[in-house]
Amino acid sequence: MIIDDRHYDVIVIGSGAGGGTLAGALSRKGKSVLVLERGGAMALEDQNVADVDLFRKDRYHPKNERWFGPDGDPFAPQTTYARGGNTKIWGAVLERMREQDFGEVPLQEGISPAWPFDYSELASYYEQAEQLYRVHGKAGVDPTEPGRNGDYVAKPKPVEPFLEPLRAALQRQGCQPYDIPISWSEDRDDPSGDSQLFGLEAGDPDRLTLRDNARVLRLHVNPSGSEVKAVEAELDGDTWLFRSDVVVLAAGAVNTPVILLRSANSHHPKGISNGSDQVGRNLMNLQLTSILQLATERNSGRYGRSLGINDYYWGDKNVSFPLGHIQTAGGVLQDALFAESPPVLSLVSKMIPDFGLERLASRSVAWWAMTEVMPDPHNKIWLHNDQIRINYIHNNREAHDRLVYRWIDTLKEVEKDPVTKVVLKAPTHARGGAPMSVVGYGCGSCRMGEDPSSSVVDGFGKCHELDNLYLADASVFPSCPSVGPGLTVIALALRLADTLA
Numbered sequence: 001m002i003i004d005d006r007h008y009d010v011i012v013i014g015s016g017a018g019g020g021t022l023a024g025a026l027s028r029k030g031k032s033v034l035v036l037e038r039g040g041a042m043a044l045e046d047q048n049v050a051d052v053d054l055f056r057k058d059r060y061h062p063k064n065e066r067w068f069g070p071d072g073d074p075f076a077p078q079t080t081y082a083r084g085g086n087t088k089i090w091g092a093v094l095e096r097m098r099e100q101d102f103g104e105v106p107l108q109e110g111i112s113p114a115w116p117f118d119y120s121e122l123a124s125y126y127e128q129a130e131q132l133y134r135v136h137g138k139a140g141v142d143p144t145e146p147g148r149n150g151d152y153v154a155k156p157k158p159v160e161p162f163l164e165p166l167r168a169a170l171q172r173q174g175c176q177p178y179d180i181p182i183s184w185s186e187d188r189d190d191p192s193g194d195s196q197l198f199g200l201e202a203g204d205p206d207r208l209t210l211r212d213n214a215r216v217l218r219l220h221v222n223p224s225g226s227e228v229k230a231v232e233a234e235l236d237g238d239t240w241l242f243r244s245d246v247v248v249l250a251a252g253a254v255n256t257p258v259i260l261l262r263s264a265n266s267h268h269p270k271g272i273s274n275g276s277d278q279v280g281r282n283l284m285n286l287q288l289t290s291i292l293q294l295a296t297e298r299n300s301g302r303y304g305r306s307l308g309i310n311d312y313y314w315g316d317k318n319v320s321f322p323l324g325h326i327q328t329a330g331g332v333l334q335d336a337l338f339a340e341s342p343p344v345l346s347l348v349s350k351m352i353p354d355f356g357l358e359r360l361a362s363r364s365v366a367w368w369a370m371t372e373v374m375p376d377p378h379n380k381i382w383l384h385n386d387q388i389r390i391n392y393i394h395n396n397r398e399a400h401d402r403l404v405y406r407w408i409d410t411l412k413e414v415e416k417d418p419v420t421k422v423v424l425k426a427p428t429h430a431r432g433g434a435p436m437s438v439v440g441y442g443c444g445s446c447r448m449g450e451d452p453s454s455s456v457v458d459g460f461g462k463c464h465e466l467d468n469l470y471l472a473d474a475s476v477f478p479s480c481p482s483v484g485p486g487l488t489v490i491a492l493a494l495r496l497a498d499t500l501a
Helices: 017-028 119-132 165-170 195-200 252-262 338-341 345-351 354-362 395-415 485-500
Strands: 002-013 033-036 104-106 110-112 208-211 213-221 228-235 238-249 288-296 307-309 325-328 364-371 380-384 387-391 430-431 467-473
Touching: 002 288, 017 033, 017 208, 017 485, 104 387, 110 252, 119 485, 165 288, 165 307, 165 395, 195 467, 213 252, 238 252, 252 387, 345 430, 354 364, 364 395
Parallel strands: 002 033, 002 238, 033 208, 238 467
Antiparallel strands: 104 110, 213 228, 228 238, 288 364, 288 430, 307 325, 325 364, 380 387
């Protein structure tokens, strides 16, 4: 075992939206920070895949990584170990949670629990997060948008030309489509914002140390079990120990509880900070269904996400419970999430040549329907013989089905509109649900709360049972809103940086 002879103010485990943002912010505040990242630098060509290769190769599935689902069968997760974590392959959509999302929300099947604080606590950090990640958008269009002090720092990027008449068609149907807020860089070769660029590289290089290919195995505590005294990691076949005053776990909704569980010791026999038996429990993952329209005009199949619709976010006619969020997928040949769960294309893509897939993609318009779920202690992550096991079954499913069928009805009305020329009238709309392997929207496995008997961390992400251990990723979410968690994770990280500075 090799013991690093340097002592840091803070060790951050993981460099995704939470870890990368936090590390950069703390270094700018004068803290010496070590980031332990399981992967390395991702090649530019892997970050910007816009080709049939997205369907042909398991590009975003780590080699030799297998998790086990509720049926006991292994599956390869769509996740990325690299500088920037899963932000290297996200759609860069950064939405604020709605004000009501922070309180108790009555869903069709029960109550989505409240957070330990309300929207006002995060409002200023949302603003900082949008500025840091150069989020492009336009305020005042989405009727569900929460309160804000001003407009976005940059205007929306122009959408693909064929989407503008589609936007107008939706408006004629009474919808209120808006430009979804998206992080953009100034780099033409790598335009999507991510936490490597806006987190790590925005830090103070004199105070921020990054160790690539460092797989954290476990945390070691002091003799009383009240503090983490060392982080054990594997680098190039050697075992290392790193020390700091504060340790922050930001390895994601799956790997963060895995590290805590693997760190079990005599003081914490069920895993570190698991006296409540909540570590790994209450896993939530957005319900996602992709829906296809047929286009009359060719498109490149290579473009980012662009339009959002929240007209059904809080309900619909004759329905008083929330249904969820709609947004355009990226181009069929560019949206990594769509490539994981494409309707019809999942089978067709295996049988037709590249030019056929190109043709099919060029005549498709893809949408995502997204609906929240509730925490359930039986939806959990645990270890068996050091293998990651996941038991997960979606709840709130009827609300999601209603959203899907409501949106298909809307698309049919758009297609019947004689003014609309960009999409074809179709008897059916192919659709497909995201499989368990899609974990980028996972949250809730180490939830925050004021009661240590029913939560893992407090409202700032500090573990109830240790004095110097914090969590900074979506695992701390008490609920799962229908919009993606990215901006909220970044805002929480900036808030934690102020707390630790």
